[in-house]
Structure formats: C-alpha cells, structure tokens
Amino acid sequence: MFRNHTCGALRASDIGKEVTLSGWVQKLRDKGFVVWVDLRDRYGIVQLVFDEERTPAELLDKARHLGREFVLKVQGKVIERTSKNPNIPTGDIEVLVSELEILNKAMVPPFTIEDQTDGGEDLRMKYRYLDIRRNPVKNNLIFRHKVTMEVRNYLSEQGFIEVETPYLIKSTPEGARDFVVPSRMNEGQFYALPQSPQTFKQLLMVGGMDRYFQIVKCFRDEDLRADRQPEFTQIDCEMAFVTQEDILQAFEGLTRHLLKAIKNVDVPSFPRMTYDEAMSKYGNDKPDIRFGMEFGELNDVAQHKNFNVFNSAELVVGIAVPEAASYTRKEIDALIDWVKRPQVGAKGMVYVKCNEDGSYKSSVDKFYNQEDLAAWADVTGAKPGDLICVLSGDSHSTRTQLSALRMELAGRLGLRKADEFAPLWVIDFPLLEWDEESGKYHAMHHPFTSPKPGQLEMLDSDPAAVKANAYDLVLNGNEIGGGSIRIHDKATQEIMFRHLGFTPEEAKTQFGFLMDAFQYGAPPHGGIAFGLDRLVAILGGQETIRDFIAFPKNNSGRDVMIDAPAKLDDAQLAELHLKLDT
Amino acid sequence: MFRNHTCGALRASDIGKEVTLSGWVQKLRDKGFVVWVDLRDRYGIVQLVFDEERTPAELLDKARHLGREFVLKVQGKVIERTSKNPNIPTGDIEVLVSELEILNKAMVPPFTIEDQTDGGEDLRMKYRYLDIRRNPVKNNLIFRHKVTMEVRNYLSEQGFIEVETPYLIKSTPEGARDFVVPSRMNEGQFYALPQSPQTFKQLLMVGGMDRYFQIVKCFRDEDLRADRQPEFTQIDCEMAFVTQEDILQAFEGLTRHLLKAIKNVDVPSFPRMTYDEAMSKYGNDKPDIRFGMEFGELNDVAQHKNFNVFNSAELVVGIAVPEAASYTRKEIDALIDWVKRPQVGAKGMVYVKCNEDGSYKSSVDKFYNQEDLAAWADVTGAKPGDLICVLSGDSHSTRTQLSALRMELAGRLGLRKADEFAPLWVIDFPLLEWDEESGKYHAMHHPFTSPKPGQLEMLDSDPAAVKANAYDLVLNGNEIGGGSIRIHDKATQEIMFRHLGFTPEEAKTQFGFLMDAFQYGAPPHGGIAFGLDRLVAILGGQETIRDFIAFPKNNSGRDVMIDAPAKLDDAQLAELHLKLDT
DSSP states (O other): OOOSSOTTOOOGGGTTOEEEEEEEEEEEEEOSSEEEEEEEETTEEEEEEEETTTSOHHHHHHHHTOOTTOEEEEEEEEEEOSSOOTTSTTTTEEEEEEEEEEEEOBOOOSSOOSSSOSOOHHHHHHTHHHHTTSHHHHHHHHHHHHHHHHHHHHHHHTTOEEOOOOSSBOOOOSSSOOOEEEOSSSTTOEEEOOSOSHHHHHHHHHTTOOEEEEEEEEEOOOOOOTTOOSEEEEEEEEEESOOHHHHHHHHHHHHHHHHHHHHOOOOOSOOEEEHHHHHHHHSSSSOOOSSOOOOEEOHHHHSSSSOHHHHTOSEEEEEEETTOTTOOHHHHHHHHHHHHSTTTOOSOOEEEEEOTTSOEEETTTTTOOHHHHHHHHHHHTOOTTOEEEEEEESHHHHHHHHHHHHHHHHHHTTOSOTTOOOEEEEEOOBSEEEETTTTEEEESSOTTBOBOTTOTTHHHHOGGGOBBSEEEEEETTEEEEEEEEBOOSHHHHHHHHHHTTOOHHHHHHHHHHHHHHHTBTOOOEEEEEEEHHHHHHHHTTOSOSGGGSSSOOOTTSOBTTTTBSBOOOHHHHHHTTEEEOO | OOOSSOTTTOOGGGTTOEEEEEEEEEEEEEOSSEEEEEEEETTEEEEEEEETTTSOHHHHHHHHTOOTTOEEEEEEEEEEOSSOOTTSTTTTEEEEEEEEEEEEOBOOOSSOOSSSOSOOHHHHHHTHHHHTTSHHHHHHHHHHHHHHHHHHHHHHHTTOEEOOOOSSBOOOOSSSOOOEEEOSSSTTOEEEOOSOSHHHHHHHHHTTOOEEEEEEEEEOOOOOOTTOOSEEEEEEEEEESOOHHHHHHHHHHHHHHHHHHHHOOOOOSOOEEEHHHHHHHHSSSSOOOSSOOOOEEOHHHHSSSSOHHHHTOSEEEEEEETTOTTOOHHHHHHHHHHHHSTTTOOSOOEEEEEOTTSOEEETTTTTOOHHHHHHHHHHHTOOTTOEEEEEEESHHHHHHHHHHHHHHHHHHTTOSOTTOOOEEEEEOOBSEEEETTTTEEEESSOTTBOBOTTOTTHHHHOGGGOBBSEEEEEETTEEEEEEEEBOOSHHHHHHHHHHTTOOHHHHHHHHHHHHHHHTBTOOOEEEEEEEHHHHHHHHTTOSOSGGGSSSOOOTTSOBTTTTBSBOOOHHHHHHTTEEEOO
C-alpha cells in the first residue's frame, strides 16, 4: 500500500492518526535541527517534519539529502503545527515522519514546478509531463474533464445517444486539407482522417438515430495559425425532425446548463442577431457583446462636406470609445499607428473628442463644424467624455478594421471581463462566400447546408444574396459552435454541388453514398458542432487553448516531447507501397 | 414543428388528444374502405388510420399511395383501437389522421427493415444507414451508449480524470503494425496513429495525474481476422501509487458496477487464477468458467500401458463431457473429425463412455481395463453418463486443441449461456513469449510491463520463466481487459529493451522521452485497458462486435458504404511529397 490518505486530505481532526502518504518533494527547508519537506500530489500539499528531538539521526540525515521532485512514501503521525499556515487546507497540521522510502529519485527539473514557472513555452512543451504537475495546467485538464462530463450527462438526459463514427474514412478534396492514411491492404489507396463526422452524423439521421452527439477528435491539415491545432476536439451533434428553432433551443439549453453548472452564471435567454446585423453593428460575425461600442455609420452625416477621404469612401463608420476623450495626443497617435499596422491595415483614423462641456474637438475640424460633429456623436451614441474613432474605405475592410480596433480598445479598457459571459446566436448566414484565390463561390458553412426556403432559385441570379439555415453560437467574441439545417433531398444537394463547381461525376464519387441515402427516406435534420478546446478555454476564463490540451502540438504541427512526426523505416514505406518524393 | 409526441409514446390516456407525429412508413395495409399505416421512429411504432367514413377522399387516396420508408408528418386525433394489439406499447390506440405531409419519398429499400431482415451482411453494410433503422442494430448502439455513460460516471466518481491524448503520434516498429500519416509540413516525415495511448498515460502518471481514463479509438494495421477491426475502442486506464492489488480492486469495482447497472447481475467477488493454472486446467489463458469440464492430466494413469500413441506423448489430457455417454458412434466419429480439422489440428481422439451402470466402454479397450478407465474418470471427474474425451501430443498444442473441443462441446450442450456472467482474473502472466517467426522473445503484454520483484535477474538465465506483474480480466471466455504494473525506472526499462532486442540507440530514438521522464520522478504506476467493442457485445449477450459498431469495416479493412479507402489526387500526393510505388 502506497498511501491511505492523499497529500491534500489531512486536517486538524486527523491529529494523532498514523498515516501513509506518497508524493513528490515540492520544497525542502533545512534549519539544521529540523527539516521540513512539502510533499505534493494531485490533491494538495502536506508538510512533513523531521527534527533532532523526535527523529532518529539516520532518518533526519536521509530527509536532509532529498531533492526536489523526489518521489517518496512516508509513514508518520499527524501532529498539530506550532505555526499554522492558513493559506493551504492542510495548514493546521504536519506529519512527523517515522519511515521514509524513496520510491524514485529525480534529476533537477528544467523549470520550477510552481504556479508561476520560470519555464518558457518550448521547455514546458518538451517536458510536458513536468508541466502537468503544475497547478494551472493540472487544474485546466481536470476542468476540461468536468465540462465534458457535464456535456455528456446533459445531452444523454435529453435523449441524445453518443455514437462513435469512424476515423478511417475517405478523402474529399473540397474544404480544408485532409490528413491521409495509406492503406497497406488496399494498394495505392488512402483513408482520410475526418475533418468532422459530418456525413456520418447525417447518415445516422437517415438511420433514424434522431438525437446524436459525440465528443470526437477532428483533423485538419492547415497551415497553423497561433492557437490552432492539427487535431482538435468537437462536441458534434445532430437532430432529426427539427426546425432551426428546435436546434437553437436545444443547444441554448446545453450552453445555459454549462454556464450554470460550471460557472454558476445564469443567462435566462440568449440574444439573436442576423449575420448582416452583426456585420453592420460590429464588423464581425462573432461579436463580443459584453460591451457596447456599436458601429455608427456616418455616410449620411459625414459625406459631401469637402473631406475627400470620406467622400470617396464606400463606408464611413465610427465607434464611441467610453471615457477616452482624455487621451493625450501621443496616445491617439499611437492608436492611429496601431490601426495602420499591416495586421489591421487601415489607411488612417479620424477622431473626435467629445469634451465634458459638450463641445467637440476633432482631427478634421477644417471640414466639419460643431453641429456636424454633434451629429456624429448622435449616430455613434457618444457621450461627453467619449472619443469617437472613425475609419473609412471599402465596406468590408473598413468594418473588419474597426472591429479590430473595437476589440483592442475594449481589452485596454478592461471591458472584456473573463468572469462575464455573453452568449449570442448569429443567424441567417450567407450560403456562399466568394473565394478570391479560386475565383469561385465556396460554401460558407459546408456543402450540406440548406438555403432558406424559396431562395434556391436565387443561386443562379444572385448567389451572394442567398441566405442559409445556418447559425453560430458566439461566446465573448468567440465562435464556440456553428451549425445548420441540412439539405435532405438529392435534387437540392445536386444543385448545391453544381453551384460549388462539382461535376456530377465528382459529386457522385465523393458523396454518392450520401445522395443515395437521401433517396431511401431521409428525414429533415440539422445540427451543430462546438469547438471543445475553445469552449473549455473560454469557460476557464483564458484566451489560449493550448493549456487545456494535455499534449498539444506546436505551430509546425510537431509534438516536441515525443519528437513526432518522424522518419519511417524503408521497410514500412515499402509495405505501404510508397516512395518519398523529396 | 415536426412532432409533439414520438411514435412510441401514445397510450390509452392520450385518447382524444390532437397530436403531430413524424416518422417512417413501416407497413401499409389497404383494405379498400380503410387504410392502416404503421409509423415508426426511434421510439416505437404507432398505427395511423384513414377510412372512408371519417377521412376526406383525397387524403385517403394519398395514404393509399404511400410507400415503405416514406417519411411522413401527420396530424390527427388519438382514438381507441377497436382491435387492440397487446404486443406493442401503443397497441391500445391509433391516430385518425387529418393532415398528412410527405416529408420525403423513399425508394424500395434493398432489404426489409425488420428485426429479422432478408439482407445479407454485405448488403447491410453497404446500406448501413438503413440497417441502423432495424431494432437489433439501433438497440445495440443505444446499449453501447448506456455502457459508456456508466463507465464514465463510475470512473469519474472514483476520482478518475478523462484526459484526451493525441492521435497524431510517432511510429514504433515494435509490436503490431502502425497506421501512419504523412506530414505535409514536415517533409518526408510521418505521424502514426496510436495502437493505444500507452506511453501518454504513463507520462500522465509522471505528471501526477494519478487516476486517468479515456474511452479512445486505437488503430492496428493487422491482417484482419474475423471480428477484428482496424480501428477499435478502448477504455484505457492508469493509476499511480498503486500495487497490483489496488488495480484489481479498482477495476473489479468498475466491472461489478457494470454487471449490476446494465445486467442487474450481482457478482460479489471475482475469482483469480494464475496463468499457469489457467493453461493446465483449461488449456487457455482466457477460460470460460461458466461451466466445468476442467482438464484432467492422464500421463500418470494412461502411460506405460502398451498404447504407443500415449506413451510417446508429452501430455495426455482429457475432459469429462457431461451426459454425453449416450452419443452414438456416428456422433462421436463426427467429434473426432471435428478435432482433426486443420483449424483444431488434433491427430485423433480417444474416448471413454462412462455407462450409467458404472462400467466403461472406450475406443482403447484393447490397452486399458475397467480399472484403468475408472482412474481416468477419477482424474477428469467423470460421472456415470459422461463421455471422457482424451487428446495427446506435445503439451502446448494438445492443451489448445482440447480447449477448442471444450468450448465447442459447451456450446453444443448449451453451457455458454448469454445471460450468465462469470468474470475471472488471470494473473502472473509470463513476461516474455517466444516468437517462432522472428526467433526472438517478445513482450507478452508490452515492453513497459514490470517483471515480478526479484525476477529481473532471471532474464539472462531463464527468460521464459520470468513472470510479470500482468493480469487479464476474462469474462465468459473472452479477454475483456488486460494490464500490468509498469516499469517506472530508467535502468529496468533499459534492461527490458535490451532483452527485447533493441539497441540502446533504437531504445533512445523510439522511447527516449519516456526514459527521460522516468528520471524526473516517476511514481510507481500501472493500469489496464478494456476492449470496449468486445465488452459491450458480451454484456449484450452476443458473439460478434460488428453490430455494436455504427459503421464497421469489412475483413479487407474497407468501409463498403462510403467506399474507403480510395485513390488520392496526384496533387494531394505531391503536396505530401509522396509517390506510389506499385
């Protein structure tokens, strides 16, 4: 037996007990006549004590020579501490050790196993097994487990069945790039790893499974941006015999449950906003609505006044930054430099200080009088003391730039509070989006998303205007889930594939099984998928997903701990009927 | 809204209600003046009625032209049935339809959607989405969900944390063959899909995570035997600061809980048996102990009697088949033919009929008298009315053959009862097993399994005799779980790798990260992994795993529904820096 208590369990009520504990040496303090050792496990820290008076000399000496992260098993008696530590749950007691066994020695770890470590990201990833000993990472993983248990139990109680779909499936060149798996038994052929179980969950609906979910790994071979992982986890869900409203209700229920169970936050009902409204009010299809600063479109009040920059712009749009009229010239110049950075890409920024006395001071006073600027304040909702920031140019870019500025300023002003949760449904997404690179329309969501009733015909005349039965769930400015009502008849699916540039043969080769299935009695159906990594990070009040993943990959898709990927034996390649083409 | 009740929900108490239902046409009976339609969904079947008296002519005509598996939405009134059907829960009522919408038509399905279908395995797999509509398959998937929920909730309550480990890891040529994944971003390099999360769960123990589990897909690129899948699901578990006894207790607890919660079966305590005992008593390391027929070794009483077949055999071993003395000559000959089949491989079989009058009649009466045969009966535990079957030859093959015969006869005699559950721990497995093909010792469990204390030294002198801290959980003659106490120090792990034929360089390249981790304070740890597919099938009282998997692959590793694996575009291959070598 290695322990009958954990290191976090002992209290004053245990005083007098003989206990056996196992754990790691967190810290050792040697005062000569007394040695204290902090012993740590997953559950906490307990203080061990050895002293000249009560501890045999040999044992005291052994304790003295312990090192950080040594693994110990000890027996001893729980005694009251003379100087108590109110900061830890075991702070009232210590364990007077009578037997000490070193279960394993440890080299000095490459970084400190403390909440605030001296290890940089690279070192922490290489020795992730040590990093996981640290409370912040350990607690994130435990938190993730709690969230997934809540998700599973909630959905299961709602009649959803978790069904495992296959990982070795078929590559479909449409969409993101697949990871592929050569088949040894089927020479020259490959499986693909799923980017999502999309078609399988639809087939489960055709199969009558009616309420499906799965917490499942998905794979995308994309060039990795910061905080993207080649393998990621989805809460994948699908329902049959439902309208969009049924789905929004069902998964608002799940999200509300999580907010309550995990964060003790009540959100009675989630607001909804169309995609068009989100774009015009926030320049963003996943607006953070924890704070205001809604866009005010100024074309009507700012054009035709001899200011050519505005007059030639498709869109003039501003936000009122609360209590920022007091920004110095230097601060405002820095803001202008910020929006002109290539990552944002604005050409410049016009500003208006709304003075406390009701007057205005702007960078374009030459062109606009006080009355003009008062109109701007009216449109942007600026109050005395606010700063109006105005950008102009083509509509799409300008909105995107102003959205970036809005988020940046909200961050600086402390308006993006980690403990505040503002969910939002964004609905009525466009069905298609124009892809500059390929010069084609792509499915904004995926090729299985249904157009709004009666809009199918517009695919020929005005494809960009067709709206989809598609929705995203946004939480604090992050898309945490997205889904749609699917196409469930072959004819519509064929039209959709045609508009996405598939030949009938390509559609049949890649998705023939799905269109076949639609001919055997497919029910109306739809669903949603949540990004679990992101959801857990946001619920945990953090920005990056990496520390909610036990063994993440770096931005080159490498696992630096195990050093993967790696070269294969020639024999392995030969068995797979492959040659390198390097 | 598509429905306010499901098709299985309505009862006599609902009579008079206006309801909306959606589902599939299971069956249509047209009696001219009345048409009945059985409407089916996941939850059951409800009878719809249309008749000349109460249904508008147009609607009656529409109902008459419905086809099997059409998808309908209906509105109507719940009425009492004149002739009730006690066989289905909704049998007291029917729904008099007032509105009928065909949500989707259906072609005639390629096989009947009935509990007993006319579809063969191949057809069912190609149209698996239709197969899933059938109760047996649908109920298996729901059953699987229930089992996994029980597993997760039980383990979570016991303090286990589910941690997701990566799917894109590193190939290790040791053991079974890996599926590999070429890396586009790391030219000429490959990931491998995990055969199990073994090293990661050990690293979690090094990381202090102490009680881990994961229900996780694993992958093995083996030539597929019947009822093997290239991707399969494990309940993967690991604990730190534990002895073997702690682990057996913990997972006996899980299994006991499942038997109780899922099958309402109480098994107070699981028997244990050493590997050596299992082999000598049952010729099998996963004995089915729902019935007796234990092996009786007859060397002492059957050799040195002029019967050369036995005299020259390493082992003479028999079983007493209950109440089989009445087998006819023809039946016994058929049994002898059965053991001589190449799949079993015995050279012949000696038998003794234990007559009800206490006399014996054997196929070797020439060599053995009644007293000799009485001794055989004594050793095998045969009673009057039993048949003793005796095989001989080299020990290993003979035991294997007799084990096959024992299982076959138990099946014929109805002793392998699907509703009876006999779990068994088999412990003290050998550490190594000799592999004829490679002429080397392999790890019987895996290279991370620890030898019994004090036996490490025997690796040089008598490797085959070294026992491991390894154990299997056997249920009804199937290995449902297996595990071990792991090595947790670098020196022992190095010795183990050396004995398995790794050079120090190979060990370092492949498992350097693990041996590094062992130097930073690895705790004693061990674990177990359950084969979920098999476990669920056995709990479900069935022999094959395939119908507990939503979308299984066939014996060539193909998904015949989606037609995977498949060829890749040349462009995809080029991006992966690969050429086919065919």
